[in-house]
Amino acid sequence: MFDLIVKGGTLPDGRVTDIGIADGKITVVDHLSGADAAEVIDAQGDLVSPPFVDPHFHMDATLSYGTPRINASGTLLEGIGLWGELKQVMTQQEVYDRALAYCDWAASMGLLAIRSHVDTCDDRLLGVEALLEVRKAVAGYIDLQLVAFPQDGLFRDPTGFANTLRALDLGVDVVGGIPHFERSMADGARSVTALCEIAAERGLMVDMHCDETDDPQSRHIETLTFETQRLGLQGRVAGSHLTSMHSMDNYYVTKLLPLMAEAEVAAIPNPLINIVLQGRHDTYPKRRGLTRVKEMQALGITVGWGQDCVMDPWYSMGTADMLDVAFMGLHVAQMTSPDEMRRCFDMVTNVNASIMGLQDYGLRVGAKASLVVLDAGNPIEALRLRPDRLCVIAKGKVISRQNRNDARLELTGRPASVRRRHKAHSQPS
Numbered sequence: 001m002f003d004l005i006v007k008g009g010t011l012p013d014g015r016v017t018d019i020g021i022a023d024g025k026i027t028v029v030d031h032l033s034g035a036d037a038a039e040v041i042d043a044q045g046d047l048v049s050p051p052f053v054d055p056h057f058h059m060d061a062t063l064s065y066g067t068p069r070i071n072a073s074g075t076l077l078e079g080i081g082l083w084g085e086l087k088q089v090m091t092q093q094e095v096y097d098r099a100l101a102y103c104d105w106a107a108s109m110g111l112l113a114i115r116s117h118v119d120t121c122d123d124r125l126l127g128v129e130a131l132l133e134v135r136k137a138v139a140g141y142i143d144l145q146l147v148a149f150p151q152d153g154l155f156r157d158p159t160g161f162a163n164t165l166r167a168l169d170l171g172v173d174v175v176g177g178i179p180h181f182e183r184s185m186a187d188g189a190r191s192v193t194a195l196c197e198i199a200a201e202r203g204l205m206v207d208m209h210c211d212e213t214d215d216p217q218s219r220h221i222e223t224l225t226f227e228t229q230r231l232g233l234q235g236r237v238a239g240s241h242l243t244s245m246h247s248m249d250n251y252y253v254t255k256l257l258p259l260m261a262e263a264e265v266a267a268i269p270n271p272l273i274n275i276v277l278q279g280r281h282d283t284y285p286k287r288r289g290l291t292r293v294k295e296m297q298a299l300g301i302t303v304g305w306g307q308d309c310v311m312d313p314w315y316s317m318g319t320a321d322m323l324d325v326a327f328m329g330l331h332v333a334q335m336t337s338p339d340e341m342r343r344c345f346d347m348v349t350n351v352n353a354s355i356m357g358l359q360d361y362g363l364r365v366g367a368k369a370s371l372v373v374l375d376a377g378n379p380i381e382a383l384r385l386r387p388d389r390l391c392v393i394a395k396g397k398v399i400s401r402q403n404r405n406d407a408r409l410e411l412t413g414r415p416a417s418v419r420r421r422h423k424a425h426s427q428p429s
Helices: 076-089 092-108 126-137 160-170 185-202 220-230 250-263 271-277 293-298 322-332 338-347 350-356 379-385
Strands: 002-010 016-022 025-029 037-042 047-049 052-057 111-119 143-149 174-177 205-210 237-241 266-268 371-374 389-394 397-401
Touching (some): 002 371, 002 389, 047 379, 052 322, 052 350, 092 111, 092 126, 092 397, 111 126, 111 350, 126 143, 126 160, 143 160, 160 185, 174 185, 185 220, 205 220, 220 237, 220 250, 250 293, 271 322, 322 338, 338 350, 338 379
Parallel strands (some): 002 037, 052 111, 111 143, 143 174, 205 237, 237 266
Antiparallel strands (some): 002 016, 002 047, 016 025, 047 371
């Protein structure tokens, strides 16, 4: 007897099968004709995916757009300034309420694992305490990792170092940093060393905002790879953004990327935000700040897509849909072959799960029973449509349902309804 059976769905690898769920785990991935279950989810013709994963977000700032004012220039630095103003007036309850509302959005979209940076440059640690409470509140359906993030600089902020240690002592999961925002390149490099040493001492992962700038001389990712090797942190470190790399000369990059691969440092570009914030000082040609995704993947570097922001001082849009993120990444990175498009889908599921170190993730026997049924036939169609999430299952329980949203036509001689799924020709799975 199963708690749930997801019947006849198409997995991302093209297999059509059933999934049996009991006690919060996937117990069977095979045809289950005649098996009993408390509930059967009909997924015939639909894509059944592992849940979406976001390895880079700022939940303490989410849904605060327009408070205290709008980012008029659209720049990263004005956004940081606005965040500094907002920190002075926001309350812990407000942060908690906004973050929990965002988690509702995420649950409805099948986004069930999130790594959120939380600002530690606040002596009250208001955001840290709020998100620790959110982590407890959503633990039954969302895996929330928190990153201790000294937003105003580990050394640039007078209490940044001490407060980052305080946040880690309170139970924040990952060590973060922002070396390019320190007062000098030397201080930036020094912050990378100090933060990696903290992570090594405590046995933690590292996720560093690294070189989120158009300046090709911002090369803190090189220091991050060095410290990863020196301290034996291979496989536990990610460099987020890495936008300066789109402006670096090719000769230097041919040295840098093999170092990243050797150190097993992952990369987390954030295409929605990177192309909005970068290149603001250019006229034409105008740079778009996405890092070198395909070049890194060609060398075996793990690259995932992150969302970064939803309706906050840096970004006015967003819906907690990781398929929006992958869709934008597909376009900006020009990943348009069938294999590349499938890879973009994998980047917001399996690849991001590996970056976060999720051990019980995936559509396999023994994994946590978290999955999504989408109104699409395969991963490429899912990227094209960003479709409705017909059913979201988290840790063995249905947490969201949505009806198909077919449009009703009133056109003589045409069908009564239309769905944007395309069945005239077979599509690559």
